[in-house]
Amino acid sequence: ERELSYPIRVDQRPTVDIASPADGLRVVEATPLQVNVRAFDDVGLDSLRLVATHRGQEIYNVLLRQGPYAFTVPLPAFEQGGDNAVSLSVKAIDTYGAMSCTEAGLDRYGAACDPDNHHAEETITLAVIRDEAPVITIAKPLAGSQIMEGERLYVQVNVTDDYALQQVELQVAGLVDGEKALVDTSFPYEFLVEVPYGQAGKDLLLSARATEKR
Secondary structure (H helix, E strand, C coil): CCCCCCCCCCCCCCEEEEEECCCEEEEEECCEEEEEEEEEECCCCCEEEEEEECCEEEEEEEEECCEEEEEEECCCCCCCCCCCCEEEEEEEHHHHHHHHCEEEEEEEEEECCCCCCCEEEEEEEEEEECCCCCCCEEEEECCCCCCCCEEEEEEEEECCCCCCCEEEEECCCCECCEEEEHHHHHHHHCEECCCCCCCCCCCCEEEEEEEECC
């Protein structure tokens, strides 16, 4: 005969962490919020649920059985003078907790479940703010700059927005061969304008417009 002994370690409860967004972050109204959650267990995770609440009501409730634990939460509209806080709560349960505990709070042997039911939870609160219009500036060239006809005019547009941009449009008026419209959909927002021969003595008017992503 041969006898072997194997020490059995206690199964630990899982750990969970909302990696992004950060607690207390200001988020723009009526936009999709990307939420990324890190979760780990020494044996295995059964599921992870994210619940978003606004003014005491659920606005999002999704359960994932496997990673990556990434969610897209639709944010509510901003209300002047109202409660504009959104609460995000995540709850992870490991395989032991899922198999050993029933809704009645008893394990398979009829005894009370572990005190924590092998759950892990975290909650953060975000502040919903009003969506603001983008801010746009033609950085180059400076007003009153000169360029030789037949050359290429380099135009750089600086834009900031509280959420995201769809595109930046540059209108070039005063060209002898007709007005032009150029579009750039990614940062940096840069344009090259062909200055035709015969343009000398006729000023160019540059105007830029930014459109938010919606």
